[in-house]
Amino acid sequence: METTEKSVVRRFYEIVGSGRPEVLDEVCSAGLKGHAGAGSDLQELKNSVASLLAAFPDLTPDVRHLVQEGDLVSTWVSYTGTHQADFAGVPAGGRRVKFAAWDLIRVEDGEIVEITQYCDLFTIMSQIGALPTAAPA
């Protein structure tokens, strides 16, 4: 059987995939602490998710690995989506993107209390055509 912590984290990605960041309160503590891409608190985390969703409305996370040690869950997630609105000043070009992300998530009493997020921005920017030099020869 899956642990509570792991199923909370899975639910987190389900919410991201459903495109409704406002529902993140369900799995996140109001006092959540964030690091790196996640922003520093729950509000910034929601903004971060919303900004990706705005640019890639069909964003779909595929949780490739999910491992746990104590209250810490670590994931490798592969995201796919279509570039349909501005991202970091790059206008929509309708291109498909696929990029990896790594999250480290602490779960206490069935709630996410801390999250650190990194994603492969370089790949995103290259796939949406913002880095012309990065195209393979």
Next chain:
Amino acid sequence: MNGRDHLAAGSGALARGEWAAARDAFQQAWSTEETADALDGLAQALWWLNDPAAALALRARAFARLRGEGRDTEATAVAIWLARQYRSLYRRTQMADGWLSRARSLLTEVTDGRSLRGWLLLAESEAGPLGAGTLADRAVVIAREHGDRDLEIVALMRRGACAVDTGDVARGSSDLHEAMTAATSGEGHDVQYLGEALCTLLEVASLLGDPGMVAPWAEFLVGFRSSYAFGPLLPFETMAATDLISAFCTGCCGGVYLVTGRLDAAEEQLERAVTQMVTTGLRPRCLNPVADLVELRVLQGRLEEAEALLTGFEDDLECAGPAAALDCALARPRRAVDRLVGALGALAGSPYRALPLRARLVDAALGAGDAVLAGESARQVAEVAATTRTPLHRAHRDDALGKVALASESPDATTLLRSAALAFAESGAPLPACRARLALARSLAPRDRGLAVTEARSALQALDRMGATAEADRAAAFLRGLGVRGRTGPRDVGLLSRREHEVLGLVTEGLSNAEIAERLFITTKTAGHHVSNILTKLGLRSRTEAAAFALLNLPARQGRDHR
């Protein structure tokens, strides 16, 4: 060469789609001998060479000569052709009706009319709005009796369009696809009717909000578009568009750009179309360019121009939607409601054509404070969406229900509006997607101000980019109401202070506020201020976006060279 040879050369060229060669041959034939055939061939060549006014005038002369030569059967065919042309290209109904009567009375005297009765029925069907389709059905039967494939194709298309319009999508689609199969397999004789079939298919696809309908014919369409100039069916020549529908009919459909949010392209096409309509009377078959240009002007906030344009077209059914949008923009929603209710009465039997008006009625009714009417209208949109199940209609449904929910402060509003924004985006309609996103931001504002700001900024950015000034102003005002700056200037790292520059670099490295604070010997709170200032100045929504922006715009430092 004698006249007969020239005529043969002209007919051959017409069959091969070599319009200029055909024109020259028929002109020579005419100068050798003034015959009805030379005149009629010349008319057809000119039609393809996009001079329909001359073509129609010449064919009318050919009609008289054919009658003079006692060739009444052929004269009848020409009369029917003229009736259909006057109706579809110019919407000159009196001329069209006149030629139709002419054809009808001639046909009673003709003994070898073959399928002409079917053509007449088709023209009579086209004289009315889409509807029962009984006339088109009889035309199909006659076409099959006489093995007239051109008529069969066009009449099947008409019958299919009628069926779809009255709500029978399955039967209609079956007709349309059968006709397209016949048309594209080369069963038809005259390529003009293939072009007509394509236009009808696109018309129905847009009626249903289902571009997928056209997909099976996509490759064929593009090939056809490049191998034949389209004559007056598609009067302009631009091939800049990427998606299929606009690749096929950029010419007549500035309206396509309106939906896809390319307002600059729309403006150019629509202005040309309106000018052409006013100067030559030639009008794209599937839309009234005035209606779309009014819509565009309202989006741009150029309301006075919109009002001026609309003069003389207020009662045009096609202009009801844009006119209502203008009413709403000019803060007279009651008038918009009356206008829309009137137009909807006229479209009672056409659920799909009524749908965009119903969707608009939701806005107008809410503006006029009539929640009951808005709710009723939204439910009707939902009913139609349930029968077509196309993404566009689904988007309209969620948008309408979401706005009604928002007005009654129901918690469902957020979910509905988000799903509307997604479905609009999915069906290639970014402009309504932005509007839905802005409504979504409004629904979020009482509970989740931060997220409301993020969503509104997304909408604002996209609206600004599309040039939908009035809508963008609305988004900016909403953001100011939330106490944040709406618009940002040019996005340039030069706008950042030295300190912010430094902070952006650290954000890019993935440092949290606490880590940045530690690195720069400032408090965490100050670090947070710097980060949010950076986002505001650059018009970005999150640290991830800021990092991505820095990747593109900050000079690469040692050890972080990306090449």
